[in-house]
Amino acid sequence: MDVTPGGTGDAGHSAASIRLDGIRKRYPDGTEAVRELSLEVTAGELVVLIGPSGCGKSTVLRMVNRLIEPTGGRILLGDEDITRVDPVKLRRRIGYVIQNVGLFPHQTVTTNVGTVPRLLGWPKERIRRRSGELLELVGLDPAQFGRRYPHELSGGQRQRVGVARALAADPVVLLMDEPFSAVDPIVRTRLQEEFLRLQAEVRKTIVLVTHDLDEAVRLGDRIAVLSEGGRLEQYDTPAALLGTPASPFVREFVGADRGIRRLAVTPVTREVLDGEADATVTDATLPELPLGRSAYDALAAMLTAGTDAVVVTADGRPAGTLSRARVLDLGQPGS
Numbered sequence: 001m002d003v004t005p006g007g008t009g010d011a012g013h014s015a016a017s018i019r020l021d022g023i024r025k026r027y028p029d030g031t032e033a034v035r036e037l038s039l040e041v042t043a044g045e046l047v048v049l050i051g052p053s054g055c056g057k058s059t060v061l062r063m064v065n066r067l068i069e070p071t072g073g074r075i076l077l078g079d080e081d082i083t084r085v086d087p088v089k090l091r092r093r094i095g096y097v098i099q100n101v102g103l104f105p106h107q108t109v110t111t112n113v114g115t116v117p118r119l120l121g122w123p124k125e126r127i128r129r130r131s132g133e134l135l136e137l138v139g140l141d142p143a144q145f146g147r148r149y150p151h152e153l154s155g156g157q158r159q160r161v162g163v164a165r166a167l168a169a170d171p172v173v174l175l176m177d178e179p180f181s182a183v184d185p186i187v188r189t190r191l192q193e194e195f196l197r198l199q200a201e202v203r204k205t206i207v208l209v210t211h212d213l214d215e216a217v218r219l220g221d222r223i224a225v226l227s228e229g230g231r232l233e234q235y236d237t238p239a240a241l242l243g244t245p246a247s248p249f250v251r252e253f254v255g256a257d258r259g260i261r262r263l264a265v266t267p268v269t270r271e272v273l274d275g276e277a278d279a280t281v282t283d284a285t286l287p288e289l290p291l292g293r294s295a296y297d298a299l300a301a302m303l304t305a306g307t308d309a310v311v312v313t314a315d316g317r318p319a320g321t322l323s324r325a326r327v328l329d330l331g332q333p334g335s
């Protein structure tokens with residue numbers, strides 16, 4: 001099946017960059033939710049907004065699709081200043097996924113997924129094909145699930161339908177507000193993994209809001225840490241954020257266990273090995289780990305096997321060894 005965004009013969013949009021340029025939001029009661037925020041998201045990048053409750057994450061997200069009108073600044077999608085376009089038309093170009101999905105309860109799954117294409121006036125047959133493709137893309141068999149109603153689905157399945165609906169008209173940008181927080185931790189981890197696979201395929205520009213640092217680290221190409229008033233404390237890759245927090249606020253926010261979190265986002269590469277392995281000598285007592293797995297996986301393998309090192313393999317052959325001490329170094333700042 002062709003699951004690319006243009007899979008039904010549509011001229012697929014490419015993903016657009018997003019530029020927040022000094023945006024501000026002051027609510028009518030005087031609350032300064034966002035004092036001034038500038039942030040760039042590259043086309044095809046997944047950026048996570050994280051920060052304490054009330055710091056303005058949702059406000060920022062909802063200004064991008066104009067569910068909330070900014071009180072100042074500009075928002076550019078590609079080269080277009082979207083603070084000046086019709087918000088209703090704008091929203092048809094931007095996918096939006098929220099915590100409890102907001103599926104229409106009296107419509108079938110297929111009809112729900114086809115919402116935006118219908119608004120855009122696509123012919124019925126094209127909508128039906130597109131809904132089917134999208135359901136397959138998110139791992140739901142259209143024959144089995146297409147005719148069901150939302151209450152006939154599990155929480156995780158509803159969430160997948162929400163993602164399919166958001167992608168249906170091939171939006172240039174996807175906004176996600178706590179998309180996985182309504183499901184239990186096991187389902188959540190699975191949805192996150194599926195979502196990463198999906199993103200590798202569709203390469204949308206995504207801004208995702210979460211409370212969950214593990215989710216941010218797992219999903220984000222870059223993470224923006226906000227503090228009260230939408231102040232940007234740090235904007236960095238997960239590894240950089242965990243390795244070198246830019247301020248005491250970020251240091252506290254990422255927590256005392258940032259070292260172990262950092263291991264999970266640090267791949268085992270040839271450069272970090274303790275030494276060239278003698279490929280003719282394999283130590284049968286040491287566990288093996290393929291190059292490219294995380295330092296966290298290496299440590300887990302050592303703890304499981306009760307050893308102080310792993311043999312790292314490339315294409316099934318030993319490439320070197322990695323000691324426990326070396327792994328622990330990788331969790332330290334500045335390594």
Ligand SMILES: Nc1ncnc2c1ncn2[C@@H]1O[C@H](COP(=O)(O)OP(=O)(O)OP(=O)(O)O)[C@@H](O)[C@H]1O
Pocket residue numbers: 027028029031032033051052053054055056057058059060211
């Ligand atoms: N309609 C509104 N009127 C007045 N103040 C508002 C309104 N909506 C949000 N706020 C305030 O703006 C600030 C930012 O809210 P926002 O929902 O963007 O934060 P958040 O970081 O997404 O929070 P959470 O993580 O708890 O969802 C908060 O102080 C909130 O009380």
